[in-house]
Amino acid sequence: MTGRTHDLAAFTALNYIFVTQPLIHTSLATAFVAVGANLIGGLTPDIDQPTADLWNRLPAGSIIGRILSPILGSHRMISHSILGTLFFAFVSRFILEHVKSILIVDMNVVWFGFMIGFLSHLVMDLFTKEGIPLFFPIPIKIGFPPLHFLRLQTGGIGEKSIIFPGLMVFNGYLIYQHYHKYLEFLKMYIK
Numbered sequence: 001m002t003g004r005t006h007d008l009a010a011f012t013a014l015n016y017i018f019v020t021q022p023l024i025h026t027s028l029a030t031a032f033v034a035v036g037a038n039l040i041g042g043l044t045p046d047i048d049q050p051t052a053d054l055w056n057r058l059p060a061g062s063i064i065g066r067i068l069s070p071i072l073g074s075h076r077m078i079s080h081s082i083l084g085t086l087f088f089a090f091v092s093r094f095i096l097e098h099v100k101s102i103l104i105v106d107m108n109v110v111w112f113g114f115m116i117g118f119l120s121h122l123v124m125d126l127f128t129k130e131g132i133p134l135f136f137p138i139p140i141k142i143g144f145p146p147l148h149f150l151r152l153q154t155g156g157i158g159e160k161s162i163i164f165p166g167l168m169v170f171n172g173y174l175i176y177q178h179y180h181k182y183l184e185f186l187k188m189y190i191k
């Protein structure tokens with residue numbers, strides 16, 4: 001999947017959790033940072049690729065990417081597995097704990113935003129032809145549907161004409177169905 005689709009998928013997952021879970025009372029700053037963390041989380045599994053979208057968006061990112069990618073193995077290795085998910089869950093938690101003093105936001109919410117984005121990335125990549133090594137280091141790539149020819153090509157017509165518009169429509173549906181929830185959320189800040 002392309003970075004654009006991963007961004008939208010991460011946001012869609014966050015949006016879905018937002019409307020289906022009880023409303024949390026956070027500061028507006030926390031909400032903004034959480035959305036940012038969510039989008040970063042959605043691109044993080046691809047940091048094993050020196051050309052990853054995440055690197056292009058960071059200053060000196062491509063240099064860091066080139067250094068990190070051989071460490072993480074070739075593309076779609078540990079960062080696309082359960083083991084990698086646990087690793088990034090701990091690392092991100094550790095980083096957030098340390099920036100807590102300079103960034104006054106609710107780090108639990110930010111961390112959840114990040115992890116929702118991260119997990120959405122793995123779910124999306126499951127639908128691609130390459131699949132993902134979910135049970136790394138066991139060298140088996142898992143994909144859905146199991147029949148290879150039914151899966152999507154990254155950046156292909158299926159992704160552009162079905163997945164991306166499908167996610168847009170789904171977000172529209174969520175907003176339409178739960179608009180009161182967004183209003184309730186906004187009301188906490190407009191007083």
Ligand SMILES: [Zn+2]
Nearest residue numbers: 045046121125
């Ligand atoms: Zn990926």
